[in-house]
Amino acid sequence: MDADILITNTLLLPDPGNSTLIQSGCVAIDGGTIIYAGPMEQYGDRRAKRVLDGRGMLTMPGLVNLHGHAPMTLFRGLADDLELADWLSNHIFPAEADHVNPEMVYWCSTLAAAEMILSGTTTTADGYFLETEVAHAYADAGLRAVAAQGIIDFPAPGVPDPKDNVEAAASFLDAWQGKNPLIKPALFAHSPYTCANTTLQRAKDLAREYNVQLYIHVAETEQEIAMIKEPLGPTPIQHLQALGILDTQTICVHCTWADDNDMDILAGQGSPVILCPQSNLKLASGMADLPLMLAKGVRVGLGTDGCASNNSLDMFREMDVCAKVQKLHKLDPVAVPAKKILAMATTDGAFLSGFPGHTGVLAAGQPADIILLDLQQPHLTPFHTSDLLVYAAGGSDVRTVIINGRLVLEQGRLLTINIKETLNRVRAMAIAVQ
């Protein structure tokens, strides 16, 4: 069978968690699926409709960014160097009340999609309000995405009366379930301190009814631990467990302050954890004990968080900071090796995203989510090991991106997004935000 796309003569990293490099590799793609990934000479001289010359490039699976709030690109750098409570209550929530509307959500999410594609992210999970506009933006960009409609017990964009929050989420699920193979709808309950017990339970009931994921910020700050402790139970994670909410489809974001017992609960319930180390650093929230989480068998993915608390969506930076900060946190230079960090951002993340058959490995039969990096650069020379993808590479090294077999970035040029229009529209909106 002839391939639609053939990537030739490339340095190939088929499975980032394993770090084996194939020196002269090729990848063949038919439709949305990889039909071959391995040494060139074993593929033979079969033809392809489109050949991408991979010389001087490294080809690897696309990165998976499992937590974001795409429209918040508008608030990038708006209120840096502040505490979470002050940042949320006095800056972000008021800015959202004034500036979030469907047009803003669509264009600012398109900007986020551009930033992620340019830096090698091919799968993401987002949580926001007016999420249908995020889903449209990501669908138009060709990004593979979990789009989760926000639920919070406060007036929110598109849901002026909080008593309608779960119903609004149900309408969102109705609109998007089964509509686009690259867009998987889900729910996003903001946190145990902004959602009442009944709200959390109704949200989880809805998620179970539709068989979709429920994302929730939990155990993010020491203040949250204190807030939950008095009225609700020993820890935020035990609180969720007591409400019957934790299972493999409930994705716990942050878990910065998860204690030993919390991790046992998360491992026992199979609830994934998404760490956002740069956001946790920037807001001085704290740092999760990743080696202990992994030792206990918790499944962990990585996310950038919204870019108002980061301020970038570059997963290469997230990997680097995650790896290095864990070494400091544990005063152990082997705390989490680079190849495990790479696995979290590719194979582990792909599994946690919940797209059927999405393994984050380049192998026959897998979805064709692939990125090519330019190795002809001083900061990647010499290239002794794939560790450099964590400790030296950056999103700007990505030149070409394929998602589900579709070229979305070619030699640095975005093919699915009008970037000039997007930058201009977001800049025009930003003038009003100061």
Place this chain on the structure above:
Amino acid sequence: MDADILITNTLLLPDPGNSTLIQSGCVAIDGGTIIYAGPMEQYGDRRAKRVLDGRGMLTMPGLVNLHGHAPMTLFRGLADDLELADWLSNHIFPAEADHVNPEMVYWCSTLAAAEMILSGTTTTADGYFLETEVAHAYADAGLRAVAAQGIIDFPAPGVPDPKDNVEAAASFLDAWQGKNPLIKPALFAHSPYTCANTTLQRAKDLAREYNVQLYIHVAETEQEIAMIKEPLGPTPIQHLQALGILDTQTICVHCTWADDNDMDILAGQGSPVILCPQSNLKLASGMADLPLMLAKGVRVGLGTDGCASNNSLDMFREMDVCAKVQKLHKLDPVAVPAKKILAMATTDGAFLSGFPGHTGVLAAGQPADIILLDLQQPHLTPFHTSDLLVYAAGGSDVRTVIINGRLVLEQGRLLTINIKETLNRVRAMAIAVQ
């Protein structure tokens, strides 16, 4: 007077520590010196031999990277995820014994120069052996550099017998003092645990005789604190103080474990400190208390360290990590604000580098060390504040670099380095290093 180079219509950040942006600015350069930096309309329509269109760009002072070991680009990623003692004794020192020679030092330093220029560094301080080859490489690249010849009580490249180490350093100073206005020779005593008291004192005597800086790794790891404590004195910094070595020309690198009293000594003696946060994280050495250092009046600069312990020479990454990690370390999101981090990497660093009149500010009469960044990118949009230079920008955003009035990078193209030859030569050497 007509300018040699005129940068027009640019977003101008003349003094990064102050964060005031000029929307439509220009910079005029005559010879090696800035003759105007400010609003376009106040410059009038004077002519220039060369006009650089600054539309869509941010123009700011070049970055100052005050600690590196340039030839170690050859060992980038060679031995990641190891402890300092193991990394040094079992990997780096043996690799250096086998592979360091003048040709290696020249080409690997040229690679470092390329990486630094491409990522916006215009001034650096280096410490290594066979440092004359580093100085040649940096001179050829047009980089402004302090080049410090290494002194250690072990056999070292170019100094097989350690009893010759101070004499070899004297020859280096003789060769380079006053030779090139952009290359300032200096000394680099490796550390208090690898240099005997007499070696340290002879090195400092030599530095005083030639009026040059003496760099030294000190208080880097907890093990070093323990090693010094028994035979030599309470702390490594008190040890150096007792030897009479600390003054404004002794630059203390790392100081990760400097205690309250150590900081008082450093402030009292006016000895600058260079932090290398990414190296300290990667080797799990620990983290300095930067807010306390600054509060006590210690002058602090930033460095990347050698790229075997980082593994990149990108100062934008170093700023980002430094700012964020201090927030975690102090659990305080305002620990060190972004603009102070920017000052450390520009104005403070320029002062500490010790080049006469080098202030790291874009203003008339200052040396013309200038970088231009491309703002037409999603991850820098919207550009509400110069904080984004710390929290979102990367070295790859740099397009054009001017050092001492000379264009060394133009629209991403290196003008002083044959990058293809450099990459090929380093790759050829790297094959033998595994």
